[in-house]
Amino acid sequence: MTTETRVLFNADCPICNAEICHYKAYAEDSGLEIGFDDLNSDALAAWNIDADTAARRLHVVHEGHLFAGIPAFLVLWKEMPRYRTLAKLVGLPGIRQLASIGYDYILAPLIYRRHLWRQKSGNTSL
Template sequence: MDQTQTTRVLFNAQCPVCNHEIRQYERYANRHALPLRFEDLNTEDLAIWGLTRDQAARRLYVLKDGALYGGVDGFLVLWQDMPRYRWLARIVGLPGIRWLASVLYDHALAPLIYRWHLARLRKQNLKA
């Protein structure tokens, strides 16, 4: 697969919520031979992304055509590249809905999932 034509999705495979959702997209993309690549932030070299591990764990990131998209914008790029989800990209991409989705993702959902991630890490460190 030509890397320049591939949309790359960075996600946290250690997060049960993130992993479940992204693996569904990955299975769909693989079934339809879509130029999407799904990369676990815990195993990938993040230098190409220009992100620290902590930054990457805070939200979804998508790299397409040399541009980095985060949060809802990342989801929109991902959904647009998958025919089954284009309708969702069109709806969520509408100005008022995009604003609301971004506020909810950036200020509620992503921080909640990130705090859950940190709590899981602390718990794992206590067991080690």
């Protein structure tokens, strides 16, 4: 992993893939040095986390530090000029805690359960 900011995401998850592909296209169009790694590829080995842990929430490495969940989103958004205002808003005291609760206890678990269901059933759609 040579880029200072790298994103680990599940390209097999239609929701995750759509969101991260949007960020990736924006980063490429803007000339931003952000790397994107699919957890279903050989790139996962460099992250020192297993595929199941990686599938549970967004992970970002920035300047050698690993972030997961809302802190990972905040790091990613701060790296992209278009999303810096969103990072500032979500990073505000109170809002950050509410966003983390919503992501950690509602959204991420729902998306993860869908991921497990898709794996078990072989269904690649939402």
